[in-house]
Amino acid sequence: xxxxxxxxxxxxxxxxxxxxxLAIFLLVWFFGARYPQFDKLAREEFAIPGLSDGACxxxxxxxxxxxxxxxxxxxxxxxxxxxxxxLIDEEDESRNLSFYVLDGKKRDDAxxxxxxxxxxxxxxxxxxxxxxxxxxxxxxxQDGGEVVAEYxxxxxxxxxxxxxxxxxxxxxxxxxxxxxxxxSHRLQTADGQTNPALVFVYEAGEGVGGIDSSAPKAALxxxxxxxxxxxxxxxxxxxxxxxxxxxxxxxxxxxxxxEPQGSFSQDGKEIPLYMLDETCRIGTLTAPCMSExxxxxxxxxxxxxxxxxxxxxxxxxxxxxxxxxxxxxDLLALEK
Numbered sequence: 001x002x003x004x005x006x007x008x009x010x011x012x013x014x015x016x017x018x019x020x021x022l023a024i025f026l027l028v029w030f031f032g033a034r035y036p037q038f039d040k041l042a043r044e045e046f047a048i049p050g051l052s053d054g055a056c057x058x059x060x061x062x063x064x065x066x067x068x069x070x071x072x073x074x075x076x077x078x079x080x081x082x083x084x085x086x087l088i089d090e091e092d093e094s095r096n097l098s099f100y101v102l103d104g105k106k107r108d109d110a111x112x113x114x115x116x117x118x119x120x121x122x123x124x125x126x127x128x129x130x131x132x133x134x135x136x137x138x139x140x141x142q143d144g145g146e147v148v149a150e151y152x153x154x155x156x157x158x159x160x161x162x163x164x165x166x167x168x169x170x171x172x173x174x175x176x177x178x179x180x181x182x183x184s185h186r187l188q189t190a191d192g193q194t195n196p197a198l199v200f201v202y203e204a205g206e207g208v209g210g211i212d213s214s215a216p217k218a219a220l221x222x223x224x225x226x227x228x229x230x231x232x233x234x235x236x237x238x239x240x241x242x243x244x245x246x247x248x249x250x251x252x253x254x255x256x257x258x259e260p261q262g263s264f265s266q267d268g269k270e271i272p273l274y275m276l277d278e279t280c281r282i283g284t285l286t287a288p289c290m291s292e293x294x295x296x297x298x299x300x301x302x303x304x305x306x307x308x309x310x311x312x313x314x315x316x317x318x319x320x321x322x323x324x325x326x327x328x329x330d331l332l333a334l335e336k
Contacts, residue, residue: 083108227241261275290306
């Protein structure tokens with residue numbers, strides 16, 4: 001065989017081998033995703049609304065009992081147009097409705113990374129601010145309507161929220177390169193690692209949305225890529241994800257039940273600092289990609305997913321169309 005033909009054959013074999021290896025990798029990547037522990041522990045709850053309309057789900061919260069028959073609220077953004085909030089009836093999805101949030105006279109088009117509520121207000125993440133909506137206005141809105149919000153500055157980029165026991169937890173998202181945080185928020189932990197993000201803890205009080213927003217009352221140091229937080233008796237759970245890799249529900253002891261690990265200076269004021277690291281981690285539950293905000297209701301952790309949004313569903317390995325939930329006792333029984 002001529003030397004030129006041999007070289008061509010070798011080149012074709014190399015190219016063919018490359019594409020074969022790539023095909024095998026893609027088959028394993030997209031069709032080999034298995035989550036035995038998650039599938040054993042997690043049950044399917046209600047359908048995620050808005051997916052067929054292009055919604056990218058972000059925030060989730062349980063509503064109080066006086067919610068006019070609605071059980072949950074969900075926030076989502078769109079590639080074009082203003083973001084929305086849904087009111088969800090677990091038993092009858094035909095009752096679900098969505099509405100816009102008014103920032104002054106215009107519709108808020110922020111990312112809406114999180115949503116939560118007290119007995120009187122609904123709170124939504126809006127850039128570096130928290131939007132506060134009176135629940136009386138929310139429950140009176142018609143489908144496709146608008147509700148006016150008041151805002152306060154949170155002192156960080158607001159990626160997720162949780163309201164629990166008269167405290168509002170407001171957290172930021174860190175990923176190197178495209179989602180950076182302030183250098184002062186990157187703190188060394190007791191196990192020698194670096195936590196790159198913070199959660200500020202605000203108390204209920206006199207102020208916008210029934211929150212004393214003059215200054216956070218405490219800070220919580222957390223890992224990277226946090227999409228949601230749930231603080232409950234005996235534990236703290238973090239929903240952590242970005243893009244196509246597996247999500248993780250990271251479960252820790254509730255460090256707020258003990259003494260702070262130090263202090264953090266915010267606007268010249270020293271506030272108690274708590275940390276989540278390996279010294280207090282209980283375990284991690286691996287979950288399908290794109291877990292978003294999480295919420296506690298009736299002894300279970302509810303998990304919202306973004307993986308079946310039109311924007312991503314052509315690429316995601318597992319496309320979750322429903323909220324899933326896991327019993328808190330199962331989360332607290334995880335092992336490292």
